[in-house]
Amino acid sequence: MKIMHLSDLHIGKKVNEYSMLQDQIYILKEILQIIDDEKVETVIIAGDVYDRSLPPNEALELFDEFLYQLSSRNVNVFVISGNHDSPERISYGGRMMTENKIFLSPVYDGNVKPITLNDDYGEVNFYLLPFVRPADIRRYFPDENIENYTDAVKVAIDNMNVDFNERNILVTHQFVTGAELSESEDIIVGGTDNVSGEVFDGFDYVALGHIHREQTVGKDNIRYCGTPLKYSFSEAKHIKSVTILDFNDKGNIEYSKIPLTPFRDMREIRGTYYELTLKSNYENTNTDDYLHITLTDEEDIPDAIGKLRSIYPNIMKLDYDNLRTRGSGTVDAIENIESKSPFELFADLFKQQNNQDMSKEQEEIMRNLIDKIWEEN
Incomplete structure (x- = not known):
């Protein structure tokens, strides 16, 4: 039988x-x-x-x-x-x-x-x-x-x-x-x-x-x-x-x-936003599959899921894997607090939270903001 x-x-x-x-x-x-x-x-x-x-x-x-x-x-x-x-x-x-x-x-x-x-x-x-x-x-x-x-x-x-x-x-x-x-x-x-x-x-x-x-x-x-x-x-x-x-x-x-071969598979893919939107990386795959996408960009991509759905319409889950998300999320005590400037204190806090230093652009914004606050006080 x-x-x-x-x-x-x-x-x-x-x-x-x-x-x-x-x-x-x-x-x-x-x-x-x-x-x-x-x-x-x-x-x-x-x-x-x-x-x-x-x-x-x-x-x-x-x-x-x-x-x-x-x-x-x-x-x-x-x-x-x-x-x-x-x-x-x-x-x-x-x-x-x-x-x-x-x-x-x-x-x-x-x-x-x-x-x-x-x-x-x-x-x-x-x-x-x-x-x-x-x-x-x-x-x-x-x-x-x-x-x-x-x-x-x-x-x-x-x-x-x-x-x-x-x-x-x-x-x-x-x-x-x-x-x-x-x-x-x-x-x-x-x-x-x-x-x-x-x-x-x-x-x-x-x-x-x-x-x-x-x-x-x-x-x-x-x-x-x-x-x-x-x-x-x-x-x-x-x-x-x-x-x-x-x-x-x-x-x-x-x-x-x-x-069994499904109508749509369930897959996990990862990479930077640029890599995942590069045609050569997706043109030979079934982009209609149900996807869990992990972005490895260090900076968040504005409206990432909306943009990616123009290529991968059935995204079920999207998250990030980078220095910030891999960090413990805890902030340790800052040493020598009295000897550090406000900018240095903020820079230490930023690094503790994000596991990376500020970019040049972020540093400039923060310096200008601190200068403005101190001028007003």
Whole structure:
């Protein structure tokens, strides 16, 4: 069985007030093309379908179209809710959709039954465990000792009564201990939402969602596929991809990644204003990409972002890296204060604050200003 693992679509997301919807439309079409090219039979979407529990209408319409396109290809589709989703909205209409091979995880009720498919090697059981918190599990298993997220997920799995002699895939959406984070995830401070990877022992494959960087955690078969798009500049150097599994007989899974090419990339560039506006430096790049620009000029450029947007229209962030910004911002006590002139005192203060001396023009302005003040007094 050939399976595609997706997660964290975050349909309807905005990044720095930029709507990502057009980019998401583009990347979902690319994913459909990969499904066709690779002859994928089953698609897993491991949570965070939407970016918020009340998604905008255009987000609902886009996911509806994506499901329709998957259904028209006669592939099996498994979808669970993530921490950004409303479980009730994800599960809505699920019983009717099973007739079209679309399986939506119901709201967790303590009873997770496998959905079984068949291939040349026999049966494959899919267990759909949406994002759960300890309180969700305690509600149905009040006699269990559940103190943290690891306890909660372990109790949920123990009560699935999985036969580990069979081929089993778990689809879930949690933060597994040891996963490498980006800035765009919602993780509880202090890591109290960590789940130990040991609770997944016995499954042939664990299709994870929640973490935005593609990675395995502890074992090759416990895997995050990552987001299909970059959602923060901490992901600028990531190569986004889809994960493909060739699931053969028991214990025999082959993994591959197919890179995704976005409509607009998310990049970081730096240099002086002159360098970044020099045509030879940008003419062979996609200037429509989402950019974080760092200017290295020592002097601030008036209306820099407005001017740069005439070349790079999708600047999301602009900042400076120079002697002034690298300084500590603290002003040390000035030695021999009584022996220094007002100009020398100001020159010392300027250097302390800006990590550089005044220019000749600034010195002249300051001398004239001090002379004028002293004349008037």
